Amino acid sequence: MEQVACLQIISQFLEYPEQPLWDMKADVEEAIDSLIFLSPAQKDALYAFYESLLENDVLDAQSEYTELFDRGRSLSLLLFEHVHGESRDRGQAMVDLMNQYQQAGLEIDSKELPDFLPLYLEYLSVQGRDKAVEGLKDIAPILALLGARLKERNSLYSLLFDVLLSFSNSGVKASMLAKEVESEDRDDTPQALDAVWEEEQVKFMGEEGCASAQQVAHQKRFSGSVQPQYINIDSLSGDKS
Incomplete structure (x- = not known):
């Protein structure tokens, strides 16, 4: 207890x-x-x-x-x-x-x-x-x-x-x-948050069928700007300290 x-x-x-x-x-x-x-x-x-x-x-x-x-x-x-x-x-x-x-x-x-x-x-x-x-x-x-x-x-x-x-x-x-x-990039800075917001906006517009070639290029520009924050839960096991 x-x-x-x-x-x-x-x-x-x-x-x-x-x-x-x-x-x-x-x-x-x-x-x-x-x-x-x-x-x-x-x-x-x-x-x-x-x-x-x-x-x-x-x-x-x-x-x-x-x-x-x-x-x-x-x-x-x-x-x-x-x-x-x-x-x-x-x-x-x-x-x-x-x-x-x-x-x-x-x-x-x-x-x-x-x-x-x-x-x-x-x-x-x-x-x-x-x-x-x-x-x-x-x-x-x-x-x-x-x-x-x-x-x-x-x-x-x-x-x-x-x-x-x-x-x-x-x-x-x-x-x-x-x-x-x-070594991670911080994802809470104004620049990182703006990049994610702009990428999501372009992605939404693309899904709506309104994306121009310039918008697609913009999306690719920011696609790697924030390091993915996911983890493989199988990557850690046992006492490795």
Whole structure:
């Protein structure tokens, strides 16, 4: 039950920050303190993240969250974004995951997609320890990718991903992807976001049958400007650190 309770806490920390996290400081700290079987390092990581969050007011924390997770795709908390991108396989994966939630009796808020990481963690938290560990192991490469990118940006959100990876017993660590992430093009800069937007506009016009030769050339120009943010989930296994 220890890990299950911790998943619930981390799920809340990865949600869009809201005032209750500030108002319930004593309760949240008590909940962390009650996780007596966490290692000192794991507990310190949760405390460090929470204390850092509370150093900002709610609006500043919300702005930081949006800048991290809602600009570009590299830090998207939608799990399948990092595996399927916009392919049709993503739709079927969504349906399969939704079925798992329904079988577990989990009520899904219509505003969230089923592969939203905090929602997935909430699901795992009601599955029991063994299934929760297995569920984390399934997404360990994605957790490592996100953790490595957050470390690259000096974000304390990376601490939460370290704890999740340690629970997964997968042997996968964010450090395995540090060099790869360091060489990535950032996809959250104004230039990168503009390039993607312009490419999508040209693609849409092409699908409508209105693309000129100049527009097609424009699309090709930007097709390699932002490094793909997908990961092969089979590319990491075992403890290679």
